[in-house]
Amino acid sequence: DADVTQTPRNRITKTGKRIMLECSQTKGHDRMYWYRQDPGLGLQLIYYSFDVKDINKGEISDGYSVSRQAQAKFSLSLESAIPNQTALYFCATSDRVFTDTQYFGPGTRLTVL
Amino acid sequence: KNEVEQSPQNLTAQEGEFITINCSYSVGISALHWLQQHPGGGIVSLFMLSSGKKKHGRLIATINIQEKHSSLHITASHPRDSAVYICAVRPNPGQGGSEKLVFGKGTKLTVNP
Numbered sequence: 001d002a003d004v005t006q007t008p009r010n011r012i013t014k015t016g017k018r019i020m021l022e023c024s025q026t027k028g029h030d031r032m033y034w035y036r037q038d039p040g041l042g043l044q045l046i047y048y049s050f051d052v053k054d055i056n057k058g059e060i061s062d063g064y065s066v067s068r069q070a071q072a073k074f075s076l077s078l079e080s081a082i083p084n085q086t087a088l089y090f091c092a093t094s095d096r097v098f099t100d101t102q103y104f105g106p107g108t109r110l111t112v113l
Numbered sequence: 114k115n116e117v118e119q120s121p122q123n124l125t126a127q128e129g130e131f132i133t134i135n136c137s138y139s140v141g142i143s144a145l146h147w148l149q150q151h152p153g154g155g156i157v158s159l160f161m162l163s164s165g166k167k168k169h170g171r172l173i174a175t176i177n178i179q180e181k182h183s184s185l186h187i188t189a190s191h192p193r194d195s196a197v198y199i200c201a202v203r204p205n206p207g208q209g210g211s212e213k214l215v216f217g218k219g220t221k222l223t224v225n226p
Contacts, residue, residue, distance in 0.1 A: 040218060041218060042117065042199070042201075042215070042216030042217055042218050042219070043199070043201075043214075043216040044216075045213060045214070058213070059213070088154060090156060092156075100144050100146070100161050100203065101146075101158045101161055102146075102158060102214070103158070104155065104156040104157070104158075106153075106154065106155050107154045107155065107156075109154070
């Protein structure tokens with residue numbers, strides 16, 4: 001089984017709808033991240049969390065919110081989706097105490113019409 | 114201004130060729146990462162470097178901290194190496210925050226049989 005899972009893997013929605021992307025991990029890492037990838041651009045950090053009570057904005061947090069329900073679960077919400085939020089979204093985890101390596105989920109392809 | 118520049122953007126090679134992908138960055142860093150993104154979208158961490166050179170199988174990564182430059186080499190390239198290779202740096206604290214990875218736009222490698 002994959003260490004970092006994301007659901008759904010693909011989602012098509014309409015402008016104005018509320019969308020939640022979910023991420024679960026079995027690696028036991030405290031640190032979790034949400035990234036967005038657009039064609040021709042590098043990955044951009046949306047939000048990150050060091051533990052359940054510590055959530056921080058990344059460089060492109062406007063229009064997004066997150067919830068860290070447990071150490072293993074980190075959800076990303078789009079309160080009112082807009083077309084320019086169409087992108088590939090990745091969740092990642094890391095254990096920076098011992099290593100700087102980030103472990104990525106398989107990605108969620110979101111299309112907002 | 115993108116803090117991480119990769120070259121080339123696209124690279125096509127014949128099976129067996131020696132491949133070099135370059136990454137230059139403009140800020141002081143504590144670590145540099147090389148990642149591989151498969152055609153299906155999944156992202157895998159290949160290397161983390163803070164100095165010198167690392168080797169894993171046919172992949173070699175080097176970094177020159179003084180010149181702010183890193184290279185990823187693939188020896189005896191194979192069609193299964195076809196992927197997007199992404200360079201990412203972790204800026205030193207005070208230069209963008211120690212929790213933020215800054216990603217390059219990636220180099221798309223195609224290895225033909």
